[in-house]
Structure formats: structure tokens, C-alpha cells
Amino acid sequence: MRILNQxxxxxxxxxxxxxxxxxxxxxxxxxxxMVVTVLLGFLALxxxxxxxxxxxxxxxxxxxxxxxxxxxxxxVVMLDQIRLIGEAPGIxxxxxxxxxxxxxxxxxxxxxxxxxxxxxxxxLRGIGKDGAALRDDLTITQGRMFEPGxxxxxxxxxxxxxxAGFDLGSxxxxxxxxxxxxxxxxxxxxxxxSELWGDAAVVQSLFRRGSSFQTxxxxxxxxxxxxxxxxxxxxxxxLKLEVFSEKGYFAGQSSNTVKLIQNAGWPLAIAMALGxxxxxxxxxxxxxxxxxxxIATLRCLGFGGFPSFVATLLESLVLAGIGxxxxxxxxxxxxxxxxxxxxxxxxxxIVFSVSLTPALVKQGIILALLVGLIGGFFPxxxxxxxxxxxxxxxx
Amino acid sequence: xxALISIQGGAKRFVKGRETITIFDHLDMTIEAGDFIAxxxxxxxxxxxxxxxxxxxDRATAxxxxxxxxxxxxxSEGQLSAWRAANVGFxxxxxxxxxxxxxxxxxxxxxxxxxxxxxxxxxxVETALQIVGLAExxxxxxxxxxxxxxxxxxxxRAIVADPKMLLCDEPTGDLDRKTxxxxxxxxxxxxxxxxxxxIMVTHDPEAARYANRVLHLDKGRFVEQVAA
Ligand SMILES: Nc1ncnc2c1ncn2[C@@H]1O[C@H](COP(=O)(O)OP(=O)(O)OP(=O)(O)O)[C@@H](O)[C@H]1O
Ligand SMILES: [Mg+2]
Numbered sequence: 001m002r003i004l005n006q007x008x009x010x011x012x013x014x015x016x017x018x019x020x021x022x023x024x025x026x027x028x029x030x031x032x033x034m035v036v037t038v039l040l041g042f043l044a045l046x047x048x049x050x051x052x053x054x055x056x057x058x059x060x061x062x063x064x065x066x067x068x069x070x071x072x073x074x075x076v077v078m079l080d081q082i083r084l085i086g087e088a089p090g091i092x093x094x095x096x097x098x099x100x101x102x103x104x105x106x107x108x109x110x111x112x113x114x115x116x117x118x119x120x121x122x123x124l125r126g127i128g129k130d131g132a133a134l135r136d137d138l139t140i141t142q143g144r145m146f147e148p149g150x151x152x153x154x155x156x157x158x159x160x161x162x163x164a165g166f167d168l169g170s171x172x173x174x175x176x177x178x179x180x181x182x183x184x185x186x187x188x189x190x191x192x193x194s195e196l197w198g199d200a201a202v203v204q205s206l207f208r209r210g211s212s213f214q215t216x217x218x219x220x221x222x223x224x225x226x227x228x229x230x231x232x233x234x235x236x237x238x239l240k241l242e243v244f245s246e247k248g249y250f251a252g253q254s255s256n257t258v259k260l261i262q263n264a265g266w267p268l269a270i271a272m273a274l275g276x277x278x279x280x281x282x283x284x285x286x287x288x289x290x291x292x293x294x295i296a297t298l299r300c301l302g303f304g305g306f307p308s309f310v311a312t313l314l315e316s317l318v319l320a321g322i323g324x325x326x327x328x329x330x331x332x333x334x335x336x337x338x339x340x341x342x343x344x345x346x347x348x349x350i351v352f353s354v355s356l357t358p359a360l361v362k363q364g365i366i367l368a369l370l371v372g373l374i375g376g377f378f379p380x381x382x383x384x385x386x387x388x389x390x391x392x393x394x395x
Numbered sequence: 396x397x398a399l400i401s402i403q404g405g406a407k408r409f410v411k412g413r414e415t416i417t418i419f420d421h422l423d424m425t426i427e428a429g430d431f432i433a434x435x436x437x438x439x440x441x442x443x444x445x446x447x448x449x450x451x452x453d454r455a456t457a458x459x460x461x462x463x464x465x466x467x468x469x470x471s472e473g474q475l476s477a478w479r480a481a482n483v484g485f486x487x488x489x490x491x492x493x494x495x496x497x498x499x500x501x502x503x504x505x506x507x508x509x510x511x512x513x514x515x516x517x518x519x520v521e522t523a524l525q526i527v528g529l530a531e532x533x534x535x536x537x538x539x540x541x542x543x544x545x546x547x548x549x550x551x552r553a554i555v556a557d558p559k560m561l562l563c564d565e566p567t568g569d570l571d572r573k574t575x576x577x578x579x580x581x582x583x584x585x586x587x588x589x590x591x592x593x594i595m596v597t598h599d600p601e602a603a604r605y606a607n608r609v610l611h612l613d614k615g616r617f618v619e620q621v622a623a
Pocket of ligand 1: 409411416418436437438439440441442443444445
């Protein structure tokens with residue numbers, strides 16, 4: 001009880017006298033806030049990216065790529081292979097008996113960013129007649145779907161937001177042809193919203209792709225039917241293809257990019273945290289120096305060194321904690337909900353939103369408190385060891 | 396009268412590099428309970444150093460210090476802290492109040508080291524502030540008070556836990572004559588009415604006159620003068 005009284009008294013003396021050390025304390029708060037902002041910026045970017053890609057994908061849609069190609073851009077699938085896949089078991093058939101299947105290809109075109117006016121790569125996807133039926137959550141929000149065989153495209157909402165010149169009714173020159181934007185679609189924020197879609201056959205001819213595709217989509221009768229499809233593909237030597245569920249495909253794509261962002265974010269945040277730590281140590285040593293006479297006076301009165309240790313550590317944790325909170329609020333104000341785009345797989349722009357979650361904020365605050373803990377510990381040791389005769393020093 | 400505190404064969408040396416500075420050596424002194432002693436002497440003669448030894452905030456290089464039968468020189472740091480809290484009130488030249496605390500909170504500090512409850516602490520703080528004539532200033536902060544008032548708060552803090560001995564280093568060194576006389580009268584009253592043993596270091600012969608005995612410390616030796 002007595003030690004508790006002492007600790008409470010010394011902590012309160014210490015915190016009440018913080019305004020006398022305002023600027024130095026403030027600099028520590030700012031440094032820690034900056035560390036937390038940078039860290040959370042990266043983590044929120046990674047989380048937003050993951051959410052965009054994870055939100056994508058159905059488990060009754062299968063995607064087939066050339067074996068070992070990993071990404072769509074590296075994959076090639078020929079027309080006769082698509083016919084073979086159409087005969088596989090487990091695939092949903094339309095009333096006319098034909099399978100629900102779409103051969104797709106993917107070319108890179110240029111777009112101009114609204115924000116910077118700079119050129120960036122965009123994916124133009126050629127999809128088959130059933131392409132739209134092979135996408136869940138697809139809604140045409142403006143205009144209509146393109147007519148098969150025509151130079152018409154529909155564009156994703158995210159893309160329209162970020163890139164200039166793709167508004168409904170615009171004519172755009174892509175590759176060797178001119179295209180007309182006849183519709184805008186949304187897909188619950190999925191990665192497809194960063195794409196342009198046209199008819200596969202027209203894309204093939206205008207981009208001289210012959211009769212080659214890059215991916216094949218099929219609708220499965222059930223999530224389990226994917227095993228039947230896999231067995232069929234494995235047993236057919238002409239199909240050297242890999243089968244993914246759409247969901248699994250995008251999850252795999254996201255984890256690489258998420259790792260990349262996190263791997264860049266943490267080292268930078270830790271480097272900055274070391275800088276903030278040096279600042280915190282400096283601040284807290286100064287704090288101990290400026291309080292030395294008070295601490296020594298308390299020792300004269302019979303107080304132990306431990307309460308001064310605790311109070312110094314607490315001061316450091318409070319400053320760092322405030323920095324952590326300001327840092328998270330800062331990023332919340334600047335970034336959360338903001339839409340941004342980044343270089344996705346295959347060098348195309350993926351539009352996604354930054355998302356800040358309580359779990360991320362917790363990581364930021366923990367880093368801040370760690371800076372406070374280490375930055376306060378050694379000065380706190382010094383506080384506990386202030387020579388008692390310091391009480392006689394002037395000022 | 397019985398001896399309250401005594402130093403036998405006391406020595407204090409500081410080692411600076413290869414040099415050893417001896418402040419005093421073979422110093423003997425006995426202070427009776429209820430006495431009011433003034434220690435005078437030239438600057439650097441070791442008055443503060445001696446007071447620190449008697450107050451248990453510094454250790455002698457040699458010799459024994461005995462307080463009411465207890466050997467301070469044989470106590471651990473923790474024991475010394477507890478001993479100071481129970482037996483010594485410190486009064487400093489620059490008051491050494493906590494700027495962040497009001498007068499009452501400053502005075503209460505030594506009581507936080509006792510087992511007294513909040514109500515009893517409050518009562519004792521009020522009494523101590525009354526004794527120094529600052530009851531109505533309880534809520535004021537040090538920066539809102541004059542030097543003399545701050546020193547009176549410091550005296551209230553020194554007596555609140557009812558220690559036997561008060562150690563004062565230049566308690567009026569920073570005050571004008573009139574205020575100094577008020578403070579010194581108050582110390583004299585505490586000595587006469589409450590039986591506090593007071594050891595006061597001062598440069599001021601006027602201040603020394605309030606004491607019963609004046610010791611002159613010079614070149615490590617005492618020269619005693621009985622007050623007029
Ligand atoms: N920690 C220390 N290290 C080295 N020398 C010290 C130390 N503390 C005090 N001294 C020396 O001891 C001598 C006595 O100091 P002390 O403060 O006791 O003198 P004083 O009589 O109180 O002087 P004043 O009247 O100026 O307050 C001085 O010469 C001082 O320089
Ligand atoms: Mg002195």
C-alpha cells in the first residue's frame with residue numbers, strides 16, 4: 001500500500017510537470033506518431049489489397065491455365081483444348097446442351113491516370129459469350145453489355161474512377177482499333193473492376209492473337225465437382241493445364257503481393273522506430289536531468305528509487321502511447337476508405353481501397369509502446385539512481 | 396540532557412583522480428535532544444557535507460554516527476530511507492517544493508510513507524499548515540507564493556510526520572531580513588514548544604543568534620562559541 005501511494009504520488013508529480021518539458025516531449029510524440037503512420041500505411045495497404053483480392057472468387061467457377069504458368073499473362077490455351085475441356089464431367093450445361101465455358105485472353109493497353117496524368121498499364125480482357133454468366137456479383141451500372149463481334153467494351157467502375165477517357169459513350173483507341181464504351185460494370189469491388197472487357201474474338205483479331213486464349217473459365221455443378229474436372233484434365237494428355245477454383249486462384253495471387261508490401265513496410269517502420277527510439281531516449285534522459293532535484297528531494301524525504309523508476313517509465317509510455325494514437329488517427333484521416341491503385345500482378349493497375357482494422361491499429365500501438373518502453377527504461381534506471389545530495393543543487 | 400545524535404571520529408574524503416581531498420578528519424560532535432545548533436564557517440569548510448552525514452543522505456569515509464542508539468553508518472540504503480522518513484525533517488535553501496503540487500499535497504508527501512489513511516493525512520496536513528500560518532493557502536501552488544511562504548510550506552512538510560530532528564541548510568539564505576526573522580522565529584518556536592532538535596547551517600551571524608549554540612567549522616575543526 002505504502003509503495004503504491006509513493007508510486008501514485010511520484011507518477012502524478014511527473015505527469016503534471018510534463019507541460020514544463022513540452023517541446024521535447026512533443027518531439028517524441030511526433031516521432032512515434034510518424035513511425036506508426038508509416039507502419040500502418042503499409043499494413044493497411046496490404047490489408048486493403050488482400051481484401052480486394054480475397055473478396056474475389058467463387059468456388060463453383062474453375063479457372064484453367066497452362067501448367068506451371070502461375071499467372072494469366074504467361075499462360076496459353078488453344079481453341080481445340082477449350083473444346084476438349086467442354087466435354088469434361090462436372091461442368092454446368094446450358095439448356096441447349098453446350099457447356100457454360102469462356103475462353104479468355106488478356107492484353108495490356110495504355111491508360112492515363114486522372115490523378116497524375118501519367119500513363120499506366122491496363123488490362124483489356126477478351127471474354128466469350130458466357131463470360132458474363134461466369135462472373136458472380138456482376139452488375140451493369142451504366143449502359144449495357146457489349147455486343148458479341150463488335151468493337152464495344154464495358155469498363156469496370158474502379159477503372160473509370162482512376163483513369164481518364166473511359167466514361168460511358170467515349171471512343172477509345174486501344175491497339176490498332178477504336179472501341180466504344182457502352183457500359184460500366186461493378187463487381188463488389190473485386191479485381192475485375194480494374195479491367196476493360198471486350199469480345200474475345202475481336203480482341204484476338206485486333207491484337208493478332210490468332211485462335212489462342214490464355215485462360216478458360218467454366219461453371220462447376222458444385223464446389224466438389226472441381227475434383228472430377230481435375231481428374232479429367234490429368235487423364236487427358238492433350239490438356240497440360242492446371243485447374244484452380246476462382247477463389248483459390250485469387251487467394252494465391254493476393255498472398256504474394258501482400259507479402260511484398262508487408263516485407264517493405266516492416267523494415268522501414270523498424271528503421272524509423274530506431275530513430276524514434278533515439279529521440280525518446282534523449283527526451284527521457286533530459287526529463288530525468290530536469291527532475292533530478294525533485295527526485296533527490298523525494299529521496300531525502302524517504303521515498304525509494306523505485307517510484308521514480310516507474311514514473312519515468314510511465315512518462316515515456318504515455319508520450320509514446322499518445323504518439324501511437326495520433327499516428328493511427330492520422331492514417332485514418334488520410335487513408336482509410338481512400339481508393340488507390342497499385343501495380344498488380346502482370347504489371348497492371350489494380351484498384352483497391354486501403355483498409356485500417358482494429359487489429360492493425362493494435363500492431364501500431366504495440367510498436368509505439370515498445371519504443372516507449374525501451375526509450376524509458378534506461379533513463380528510468382538513471383532516475384532511480386539520482387544521488388540524494390542532488391537535492392542541494394540550485395535551480 | 397541525553398545525546399540525540401553524535402559523530403565519533405568522523406571523516407570525509409573525496410577522491411578526485413590521484414588527489415584525495417580531506418574535508419574533515421577525526422571529527423567528534425554530540426548534539427543533545429532538544430538542542431538548537433547553528434553551524435557556521437567559511438564556504439567550502441564542509442558544513443553541508445557534515446549535515447548530509449547527520450541526515451543519512453551521504454556516508455562518512457570513516458567514523459561512526461549514532462542516532463538515539465542506532466548506528467547510521469551500519470544501515471543499508473533502505474534502512475536509511477526509512478530512518479530519514481521517521482526521524483528527520485529537511486529544510487533547504489531553495490525550499491525544494493514540487494512545483495506541480497499545491498501546498499497541501501507538498502506537505503502530505505512524507506505522510507505517504509506512513510500507514511496513515513487519507514482522512515488522517517488530511518488532518519495532519521491541516522495542522523502542519525496551521526502551525527506555519529498558511530492554512531488558507533493549502534490549495535495554492537508554489538509559484539503563487541513568495542519565497543518566505545514557500546519556505547513555511549517546506550517547514551510544514553518537514554514537521555508533518557513529527558520527526559525528532561530538523562536539518563536546515565541555509566534556510567534563510569534566499570530571503571530578506573524581515574522574512575528571514577519570521578522563519579527563524581518559527582524554527583525557534585518549533586524547538587522550544589515542540590522540542591524539535593534543530594541543526595542549522597548558516598552564513599548569517601544574525602540567524603545564528605536564534606540558536607542555543609554556535610559551532611564554527613574551520614579547516615576540519617570545530618570552534619565552539621556560546622550564543623550571547
Ligand atoms: N561530491 C563531491 N566531490 C568532490 N568534492 C566535493 C563533493 N562535494 C563537496 N565537495 C567539496 O567538499 C568541500 C566542502 O563542501 P561543502 O558543500 O560541504 O561546503 P560548505 O561548507 O557547505 O560550503 P558553502 O558554505 O559554500 O555551502 C568543498 O571544497 C567541495 O568542493
Ligand atoms: Mg553548503
